Amino acid sequence: xxxxxxxxxxxxxxxxxxxxxxxxxxxxxxxxxxxxxxxxxxxxxxxxxxxxxxxxxxxxxxxxxxxxxxxxxxxxxxxxxxxxxxxxxxxxxxxxxxxxxxxxxxxxxxxxxxxxxxxxxxxxxxxxxxxxxxxxxxxxxxxxxxxxxxxxxxxxxxxxxxxxxxxxxxxxxxxxxxxxxxxxxxxxxxxxxxxxxxxxxxxxxxxxxxxxxxxxxxxxxxxxxx
Amino acid sequence: xxxxxxxxxxxxxxxxxxxxxxxxxxxxxxxxxxxxxxxxxxxxxxxxxxxxxxxxxxxxxxxxxxxxxxxxxxxxxxxxxxxxxxxxxxxxxxxxxxxxxxxxxxxxxxxxxxxxxxxxxxxxxxxxxxxxxxxxxxxxxxxxxxxxxxxxxxxxxxxxxxxxxxxxxxxxxxxxxxxxxxxxxxxxxxxxxxxxxxxxxxxxxxxxxxxxxxxxxxxxxxxxxx
Numbered sequence: 001x002x003x004x005x006x007x008x009x010x011x012x013x014x015x016x017x018x019x020x021x022x023x024x025x026x027x028x029x030x031x032x033x034x035x036x037x038x039x040x041x042x043x044x045x046x047x048x049x050x051x052x053x054x055x056x057x058x059x060x061x062x063x064x065x066x067x068x069x070x071x072x073x074x075x076x077x078x079x080x081x082x083x084x085x086x087x088x089x090x091x092x093x094x095x096x097x098x099x100x101x102x103x104x105x106x107x108x109x110x111x112x113x114x115x116x117x118x119x120x121x122x123x124x125x126x127x128x129x130x131x132x133x134x135x136x137x138x139x140x141x142x143x144x145x146x147x148x149x150x151x152x153x154x155x156x157x158x159x160x161x162x163x164x165x166x167x168x169x170x171x172x173x174x175x176x177x178x179x180x181x182x183x184x185x186x187x188x189x190x191x192x193x194x195x196x197x198x199x200x201x202x203x204x205x206x207x208x209x210x211x212x213x214x215x216x217x218x219x220x221x222x223x224x225x226x
Numbered sequence: 227x228x229x230x231x232x233x234x235x236x237x238x239x240x241x242x243x244x245x246x247x248x249x250x251x252x253x254x255x256x257x258x259x260x261x262x263x264x265x266x267x268x269x270x271x272x273x274x275x276x277x278x279x280x281x282x283x284x285x286x287x288x289x290x291x292x293x294x295x296x297x298x299x300x301x302x303x304x305x306x307x308x309x310x311x312x313x314x315x316x317x318x319x320x321x322x323x324x325x326x327x328x329x330x331x332x333x334x335x336x337x338x339x340x341x342x343x344x345x346x347x348x349x350x351x352x353x354x355x356x357x358x359x360x361x362x363x364x365x366x367x368x369x370x371x372x373x374x375x376x377x378x379x380x381x382x383x384x385x386x387x388x389x390x391x392x393x394x395x396x397x398x399x400x401x402x403x404x405x406x407x408x409x410x411x412x413x414x415x416x417x418x419x420x421x422x423x424x425x426x427x428x429x430x431x432x433x434x435x436x437x438x439x440x441x442x443x444x445x446x447x448x449x450x451x452x
Contacts, residue, residue, distance in 0.1 A: 076360065079351035125305035134302065 002226065004165040005106055006114045006184075007137075008150075008174030009124055011195055012219070013099050014131055019092040027062070027085035031077045036069060057120055093130045098220035103136045105223045114139040116159045116172065118149045118179065139163050150176075151183030160187070173222065177202050185211050194219055228452065230391040231332055232340045232410075233363075234376075234400030235350055237421055238445070239325050240357055245318040253288070253311035257303045262295060283346055319356045324446035329362045331449045340365040342385045342398065344375045344405065365389050376402075377409030386413070399448065403428050411437050420445055 010016040028036070028043040036043060043065075050064045062081035066074040106113060113136050117124045121142045128134035141159040148154040160167055167188030174180020175195040184191040190212035198206070198215060206213050216222065236242040254262070254269040262269060269291075276290050288307035292300040332339060339362050343350045347368045354360035367385040374380040386393055393414030400406020401421040410417040416438035424432070424441060432439050442448065 075347040075351050076355075076366075079348050079355055082348070083352060083355050121301040122305050122308070125301050126309055129302075129305055129309055140302075 002111065002169055002171055002190075004112045004114060004160075004163050004170040005222075005226065006116045006156075006159055006170060006172045006189075008172075008176070008180050009115060009117045009119070009127055011175045012173060012180075013133065014093065014095050014127070019089060022092060023085045023088040026088040027081040030080045030084045031062070031065075034077055034080055035074075036066070036077055038069065057123070090130065093127070095131050095133060096219055098218060099131075100133060102219050102222050103133060106226060107136060109226065111226065112163060112165070113137050114141065114159055114163055116141050116150065116155060118143040118155075120144045150174075150179040151186065153183070153187045156184055156187035156189065160189075171226075173219070181213055185213060190214075192216055192222070192225070194221075228337065228395055228397055228416075230338045230340060230386075230389050230396040231448075231452065232342045232382075232385055232396060232398045232415075234398075234402070234406050235341060235343045235345070235353055237401045238399060238406075239359065240319065240321050240353070245315060248318060249311045249314040252314040253307040256306045256310045257288070257291075260303055260306055261300075262292070262303055264295065283349070316356065319353070321357050321359060322445055324444060325357075326359060328446050328448050329359060332452060333362060335452065337452065338389060338391070339363050340367065340385055340389055342367050342376065342381060344369040344381075346370045376400075376405040377412065379409070379413045382410055382413035382415060386415075397452075399445070407439055411439060416440075418442055418448070418451070420447075 007013055024044060024047055025040060028040055028047065032038060032040060032043060038046065046068065047061060047065055050061050050068070054061060054064065062078045063073050065081070066077050103113065115124070115128070115137050117140070119142055121144045124142050125134065125140060128137065128140065139159060139162045141155060141162065143149040143155055146155045146158045156172070160170060170189045172180055172184030172189050172191045173194055174191070175193065177193060177196065177198065181191040181193050193213065193215045205211070214225065216225070233239055250270060250273055251266060254266055254273065258264060258266060258269060264272065272294065273287060273291055276287050276294070280287060280290065288304045289299050291307070292303050329339065341350070341354070341363050343366070345368055347370045350368050351360065351366060354363065354366065365385060365388045367381060367388060369375040369381055372381045372384045382398070386396060396415045398406055398410030398415050398417045399420055400417070401419065403419060403422065403424065407417040407419050419439065419441045431437070440451065442451070
């Protein structure tokens with residue numbers, strides 16, 4: 001019988017992508033109101049470009065944005081952007097509607113829960129704390145700590161080691177086929193894809209290789225399967 | 227007639243010291259609840275020591291605290307500390323009761339307002355934005371930008387230049403005798419001390435040198451003087 005259930009965080013336990021867009025627009029609207037000479041949609045495109053270039057964990061996107069537009073950094077606009085981004089983000093940071101009840105259900109059934117996440121350790125803990133769900137997880141294993149990102153087997157093996165669980169008694173839940181699903185399968189675990197759909201090629205691969213992979217539409221479907 | 231009124235930020239426009247203590251205690255209580263093996267008062271003393279050593283603008287006080295206690299950093303405790311510190315700080319960040327009405331009064335009388343502050347530019351803007359008063363100020367001049375801290379004359383001269391005001395038509399309001407008051411006086415401005423009391427030596431100095439320095443008990447007293 002399965003013993004350990006591991007989760008990805010972003011877009012698996014909560015709606016990262018949805019709130020990020022709202023928070024960015026709120027930030028840019030305040031900056032435009034204070035003198036940024038762009039439309040919201042021009043500013044949004046420029047910010048996305050900067051995030052793509054610098055990476056989402058870079059913490060000076062708004063500095064680069066003002067420098068790009070004005071030729072120099074504009075402290076008031078940067079501060080307005082950062083504050084409004086964070087205000088909206090923290091106000092909206094909530095688990096998916098059925099995340100918490102699903103975690104309670106799995107805990108009550110005796111499963112041990114963990115997290116395997118690509119990201120910066122303290123930032124990932126911060127998300128779990130702000131989401132109000134950090135107490136559910138025995139171990140939170142990040143690429144930052146391990147030095148390898150999903151889908152590399154090392155991050156899955158480290159998580160299994162820390163929990164003292166065997167791969168064949170563990171399952172990974174995530175929204176990214178390559179990172180979460182194939183990473184887990186290659187480490188000997190089974191896997192469930194959530195909030196995402198399989199492509200034709202992915203379906204064929206699963207069938208051909210007889211991979212232990214399932215797809216669910218909503219995290220609460222775990223309650224029926226597990 | 228006076229034209230420009232410059233303000234210090236911390237403990238002049240809002241109660242920095244009071245809320246910092248509350249926010250630190252809230253953070254430490256959460257960390258203790260999650261396994262930090264200290265009493266609140268032991269933890270508070272240790273945190274103060276770390277802040278004194280590393281400076282208040284260092285952003286990894288809780289990292290150092292867990293490393294000191296456990297011999298290694300504890301990401302969950304660090305994240306709990308940071309989040310609860312910021313939650314309490316942002317909830318409590320309010321101007322002194324009569325700050326806003328005083329700024330409105332001075333603006334309505336035709337004074338031009340500015341800020342002269344020792345600190346990091348974006349952090350100081352962040353405070354003014356979160357306090358809801360940033361629109362009052364034509365110029366916010368920080369030591370970070372100028373490269374000189376109060377009481378150095380250069381930061382006062384830079385503020386006067388940017389406003390296009392003469393020193394003898396400008397006044398500085400602050401809570402620190404040496405930084406705010408003597409700094410302004412040495413740059414040729416007059417000055418008003420608020421939220422602080424003069425020592426015997428400071429009184430003697432003002433009298434002996436006939437300095438243009440006054441003392442008020444509350445920021446709202448500016449409405450009677452100016």
